[in-house]
Amino acid sequence: MLSIEAQLTELREYAKREDIIISAEVVEKQSAKYIGRPLFNKMLDEIEKVGGNILAWNPDRLARNSVDGGRVIYLLDTGKLASLKFPTFWCDNTGQGKFMLNMAFGQSKYYVDSLSENTKRGLRQKVRNGEYPTLAPVGYINDSRIKSVIVDRKKAKIIKQAFELYVKGNQRLEDIANFLAKKNIISKRGNIIHKSRATSILSNPFYTGLFRYGGELHEGKHEPIISKKLFDQAQEMLKLRGKPDRKAKNEPQSFCGLISCASCGMMITGEYKVKKQKNGNVHEYIYYHCTKKNKSVKCKEPCIRQEELSNQLSSIIQKVSLPKDWAEELNRIALEDHKNSAQFLTAGVKEKEEKIQNIKIKLERLLTGYLDQDIEKEIYRAEKSKLLFSKKSLEEEIISLSHKQNAWLEPFQNWVKVAQGLAEFIGENGRNSVGVASQRPLLIFFKTI
Template sequence: MKIADLYVRVSTDEQADKGYSQRNQEEVLKRYCLVNDIKVRQVIYEDHSAKTFDRPEWQRLLTDLKGRRKGKVDLILFTKWDRFSRNAGDAYFMINILRGLNIEPQAIEQPLDLEIPENKMMLAIYLAAPEVENDRRALNIFHGIRRATKEGRYLKKAPTGYINRSTVTGKKYIAPKEPEASLVIESFEKVAEGTFNTEKIYTEMFKKGLSLTKSSFWRMLRDKHYIGKIFVPAYKDEESHFVEGQHEALISERLFNSVQDILDGRGRKNKVKIVSKEQLPLRGFLECPNCGRGLTGSPSKSKTGKYYYYYHCKSPCRCRFRADLVNEKLIEMLNQFSIKEERLKYFQKELIEILNSKLNDRGNEKKSLLEKIENESNKLKKARQLLLNDKIDSDDFKEIKKEVSNSIDRLELQLASVREKPKRNIKEMIKSCLRVISNLGDLYAKSGLEDKQRLLSSTFSEKLVFEKNNYRTPKVNKMISLIYLIDRGLYIKKNGTKSQNEDLCRQVELIRENSNHLGDDIRLLAGI
């Protein structure tokens, strides 16, 4: 009497699609063994794909067969050859291994005597059919995913700040997920400011609950999914490109491009890498008066156990200052910056005019870029028409298409960098900015650590130097410097109110000529 092991395999997809079941296969196999007087040694149940033989139960069976003496098992029975394998190459290899152990694999519903050479042709057909079915299914899935991707649907695991959802019809999409979405937006905004080191921003966001590794945080800052774009990879003759996604964008293209400039070093400001305590807000902003190196800060414990904080130099010059004195003198210096109340309305009027002028320039620039994009699109249409009329060949058309596409990409990037009109009222923006400039000392004293450091970064263009219990004259943001200089000049000129006002308009015009980033300075100082 022959001895057989029964191999019953089913995958979840097959069971759902075709109604295969382990119980049904087992019943058929046992009935066959009963009719043909075959003894069943064991039944092996497998719930795994047959694309390869790297299956848990099959590997255990193979190890068991190799460890036994030859002749103990004569047959391995299964219902059909696709239960055995869906890969012809792997199947032939495994058949040779089994026959080397004097074990014959056999499909009871597709029986073949492998001793007959012609039956190998039928075996090839039985084995190739499921492999072709697998390949066709994989290709259909690939084209389905690609089609959905081109439609702007995101089908993978949702990126940080989003969550996977399904519509009532079963279509997949991603939606913003709080609080992660707000933290992602805040991360982009902080990096775009260019004030603090990206690693410091990552640490701050991680503490707030943005659970990412450093490398994942960097990849997030480069990810165009956050501006509502979906990447379509290259396939055959089709080049890779981005399409508009169906999901909600978390940030604007302008903000995204600003972040890319910062990361690439094109928009980098003098970043301050600092981890400060409340008692040492100036750490990273001070320069040693002796050797020119940056001052750090740390506490020192007295004999009574009380801590005193100092700013000090790391070099052998041993320069150090008491932190409370340095902090107090900074507030005194900031309080010296003030604008007379009667001057504010004149500054407000002129600055509004300047900002409106700049916004009009942006509108003209945007119009010009849109015209250039349209011209490039027309070039591509003409080239396509020439191709249809056989006046150029396909290689020439591809070259033209590539050049035009690159040109349009550059123009669209420029268009995205053209800042839109502020959502807030310009007049209110100017008022807010001037209030900040008029009360820098009070604002600094009432601010938290991070706001203090942001205020310092936007007010002073170089590090501060403290010596002999006072600060050297600092280099101030050009716009602020001009405003205060004009205000002082007007204060000295006492006679002739009308001439003062006319002179003010002429002097404020200096701000237009000397501040290339006036709008940025105003928004930053006003906290908008």
């Protein structure tokens, strides 16, 4: 198809050859596929009022929809449009001429409709093949050479870091936007992206190997940037951050959640206190006391300083440290289990593969129910998304099992080592060893017990 400038040049030369006087040139740049073109309608309105003639390059330049085409033919019927000429098409204001014009308009509309349907069919087939049919999100590149989506290695690392930062819980959406801006991921206008765009990035399943298109979730062939587990954590954080912030009056202390009151059975809580003297000295203290939430029992236990509580705990821990022979036996059993873990791994992988196969069967049944119109479109889309997310999680669990089948052994041996050496540790460091400087071994021990 010729450009607008080329069409104008050809039309001027045609008018000169045919001795046609051009009173005005109307250049309508909006598509003839849709009704409501302002310049085209203004031209027809003037012809309807005072009459006139039209010279155009081709009938499809005037109309590719039934409304505009019918209006042009109606103006020929009423005589308001005296003549209609084209360099590439014969048309007289006769019955045969209007019939041919009507056929040309119908052919133009058929071409547009067929082109649209063929394009949609091609896009649907790309989706079925797992190919993303539109512009890829940040972190990926649309490679025109292979007509596929590939990972942008530089930006992909930044996107993964953004997810990892956000799931920590101490980052706002604005902080994520600022982080991305520092890494040169900005808007098209060169500004920091809005927090709604940051939300869109953090909630886009494309980064896990899935993608949404046409209101549905589909499996993609592109390489994932993040794991499904990290994505799920980000979704939970988005929900959590969306709730009103309820900041605790006091920061949680080291022993909170580990100890309960011996008198009433309620949990022990801690408070941070600061005492300022007149001479300018500042003293910081941490006190622990019973929450006293048991309404049926009036607890009379007083508060206790952290130093005193550490002394008491140190005495208890010395009594329950793991004996050496127990530690050796536990290590021996762990090494035997380590050798036999392969068969358990195989069984676990097989179980998850069976679940994946069941999900595939459910997806086929779900599609059949939707095609048979037994299931509403909204229900179909929602259930399909759930099944695909579950399938993705199971696939990642299989990979994790294959890579980390013996990852439990080292943490267990470390625990045995810590539990066995508690008495020696306390003896070397004194009775105040379970204080601020050495809370980690204590926490590991108590949580594991």
